[in-house]
Amino acid sequence: TAGITQAPTSQILAAGRSMTLRCTQDMRHNAMYWYRQDLGLGLRLIHYSNTAGTTGKGEVPDGYSVSRANTDDFPLTLASAVPSQTSVYFCASSLTGSVGGEQFFGPGTRLTVL
Amino acid sequence: GENVEQHPSTLSVQEGDSAVIKCTYSDSASNYFPWYKQELGKGPQLIIDIRSNVGEKKDQRIAVTLNKTAKHFSLHITETQPEDSAVYFCAANPGPEYGNKLVFGAGTILRVKS
Numbered sequence: 698t699a700g701i702t703q704a705p706t707s708q709i710l711a712a713g714r715s716m717t718l719r720c721t722q723d724m725r726h727n728a729m730y731w732y733r734q735d736l737g738l739g740l741r742l743i744h745y746s747n748t749a750g751t752t753g754k755g756e757v758p759d760g761y762s763v764s765r766a767n768t769d770d771f772p773l774t775l776a777s778a779v780p781s782q783t784s785v786y787f788c789a790s791s792l793t794g795s796v797g798g799e800q801f802f803g804p805g806t807r808l809t810v811l
Numbered sequence: 812g813e814n815v816e817q818h819p820s821t822l823s824v825q826e827g828d829s830a831v832i833k834c835t836y837s838d839s840a841s842n843y844f845p846w847y848k849q850e851l852g853k854g855p856q857l858i859i860d861i862r863s864n865v866g867e868k869k870d871q872r873i874a875v876t877l878n879k880t881a882k883h884f885s886l887h888i889t890e891t892q893p894e895d896s897a898v899y900f901c902a903a904n905p906g907p908e909y910g911n912k913l914v915f916g917a918g919t920i921l922r923v924k925s
Contacts, residue, residue, distance in 0.1 A: 701854075728911055739817070739900055739915040740855070747910060755912065756812075787854050794910040797843045797862065802854030 699723050701803035703788050709809045710778050718773045718806050720788030726801070728794035729771040730755075731763060733784040734805070740787065746771055747794030778810045813838040813905040817916030824891050826925045834901035834916050835883040843904040844884045845913070846875060850897045858899075859886070891923045 704719045722729065727748045732740040732755075742755030746765040760782060762774045771790075775782055786806045791798035814837040824830045836844075842863040847855035861868045861875045861884065868875050872891075877884040888895055898920050902913040 730912075732915075737820075737917055739815075739917040740902075740913075741915070742912055745910075745912060756914075789854070791911050796904050796907055796909075796911055797860070798911045799845075799857045799860075800911070800913070802847075802856065804852075804854050 701788055701790055701801055703786075703803040703806050705806060706804070707807040707809075709811060710775075712779055712810055713777055716775050716778060716808070718775075718786055718788075718808070720771045720773070720803060721769050722771075722788075722790045722801075723769065724790060724792075724801065725768060726790035726792050727768070728791045728798065729765065730789040730791075730800065731761070731771070731773045732787045732789065733757065734787060735784050743773065743786075745794075778808075780810045782808065783810045784808060813841060813903055813914040815901060815903050815914050815916040817901050817919060819919060820917065821920045821922070823922045823924060826891060826893060826923055828891055830888045830891050830895070830921055830923075832886045832899055832901070832919045832921070833883060834885070834903075835881075836903045836914075837882065838903070838905050839879075839882065840906035841882075841903040842906060844875070844877060845902050846873075846886050847900045847902065847915075848897045849900065849918075855900060888921075891921075893923050893925050896921055896923045
């Protein structure tokens with residue numbers, strides 16, 4: 698079982714360009730999440746989805762969009778990248794969107810915006 | 812909103828010694844407190860969690876304590892080993908209305924010296 702996969706592993710992007718970070722899980726989890734990890738700030742929630750067809754905003758949603766067309770995939774799009782979006786991005790999933798469900802994390806995507 | 816503070820930011824211990832990481836939270840409605848371990852180049856992984864109706868939970872060499880009155884919780888690792896070296900994150904769930912969303916602390920880099 699692969700669990701959660703993310704692509705690409707790393708990317709260098711010119712400011713102003715758009716990019717989609719991909720996330721796929723094979724655990725049939727209902728809930729999925731996108732976090733960014735910055736030194737000294739821990740993990741901050743960008744967007745989440747409690748079930749296919751629904752999405753919600755986290756702590757730092759500005760500049761990002763998501764979609765959840767099916768259970769397995771949860772892509773994160775940067776429409777016009779800025780240097781402050783340089784970060785490591787983690788996708789996670791949990792069986793349900795209810796309190797206390799273990800979140801399983803992918804390996805991350807390291808994004809540098811120049 | 813919920814705010815989680817984590818201390819210390821770095822911790823070095825000798826192999827065999829104990830390590831303690833402390834977190835405080837601001838929202839008294841928070842009811843679920845997981846701890847995640849992140850090894851180099853990987854995504855975080857749940858190692859232990861505690862709910863607000865329990866004061867202490869133990870799993871082999873790791874334990875978590877919760878003081879709801881003081882709004883703080885701690886991770887205790889006994890008989891530390893080199894493989895315990897990693898970044899540790901505490902987190903809090905702000906309450907049932909927030910679903911399974913988590914607010915993370917900034918992380919603690921634990922180094923176990925052999």
